[in-house]
Amino acid sequence: MKVEPRLYKRVFVWSWALRLFHWTFAFSIAALILTGLYIHNPPITTTWAEFRPSFLMATLRYYHFVAAYFFIAAIILRTYLLFFGNKYERAKDFLPVNRENLRSLWRTLKFYLYLTDEHEWREGHTVLAGVIYTIIFFSALIMIFTGLYLLYPEVSIIKKIGSFFFGTVQMARFIHYLFNWIFIVFVLVHLYIVIWNDFKAPEAIISGAFSGSKFLPAEVVEKEVNKEAPYI
Numbered sequence: 157m158k159v160e161p162r163l164y165k166r167v168f169v170w171s172w173a174l175r176l177f178h179w180t181f182a183f184s185i186a187a188l189i190l191t192g193l194y195i196h197n198p199p200i201t202t203t204w205a206e207f208r209p210s211f212l213m214a215t216l217r218y219y220h221f222v223a224a225y226f227f228i229a230a231i232i233l234r235t236y237l238l239f240f241g242n243k244y245e246r247a248k249d250f251l252p253v254n255r256e257n258l259r260s261l262w263r264t265l266k267f268y269l270y271l272t273d274e275h276e277w278r279e280g281h282t283v284l285a286g287v288i289y290t291i292i293f294f295s296a297l298i299m300i301f302t303g304l305y306l307l308y309p310e311v312s313i314i315k316k317i318g319s320f321f322f323g324t325v326q327m328a329r330f331i332h333y334l335f336n337w338i339f340i341v342f343v344l345v346h347l348y349i350v351i352w353n354d355f356k357a358p359e360a361i362i363s364g365a366f367s368g369s370k371f372l373p374a375e376v377v378e379k380e381v382n383k384e385a386p387y388i
């Protein structure tokens with residue numbers, strides 16, 4: 157039996173609201189990508205069997221729109237948490253807006269580029285994750301605005317905003333499709349990173365997405381304890 161020669165402490169970092177956001181966002185993105193790719197290029201249609209219509213396209217478009225509303229709700233919740241969530245959920249904690257976070261970003265980059273074996277222990281998100289999540293957040297806003305423009309081109313306020321930012325509905329559809337690939341790449345890289353991270357450092361980040369807690373070396377926790385983190 158191999159025993160880690162290190163003492164770990166359990167720190168509670170992710171509120172129920174953040175976990176609700178995470179899983180709503182994850183499942184809605186999966187549904188949106190799958191149904192979206194079908195809408196873009198349907199490999200099977202049902203037109204040949206008019207005597208037994210199954211309306212596959214109509215059904216999948218309907219699922220796309222239902223998932224879209226969950227996606228929008230998740231983004232509204234995350235926006236609220238960026239300002240009013242706990243310490244680790246606020247934008248200030250994970251953006252490279254001060255010297256310490258910039259250094260932390262560099263250390264994380266070195267770790268992922270295999271330039272060092274020194275893992276960057278952080279209670280909340282790493283700064284690198286924070287930067288990627290910010291890009292995804294703005295990409296999500298683009299998906300929402302282009303999607304709503306595609307769905308309700310006749311509603312005057314949506315038409316005004318949509319045509320101002322994206323021009324024609326066809327252009328909005330093109331942008332919507334291109335940004336779909338950002339989400340596909342993000343999902344694949346995200347899954348790769350969490351699994352890889354679980355092998356490299358025993359933080360339990362995968363189960364943490366359910367439980368809300370993380371395991372950190374005792375000395376790292378001691379440093380933070382005087383500040384705010386309620387550790388168990």
Ligand code: HEM
Pocket residue numbers: 185188189191192193195196197217220221224225227228299300302303304306307329330332333335336339
């Ligand atoms: C990560 C989020 C999303 C992804 C990956 C995604 C993906 C896609 C893709 C690939 C298409 C096909 C585009 C094409 O034909 O070239 C599509 C169409 C569409 N999406 Fe999304 N979408 C997302 C979010 C949304 C949201 C938030 C809405 C808002 C209501 C939305 C509404 C629509 C509409 C109305 C269409 C056109 C359907 C049609 O023309 O029949 N999507 N989506």
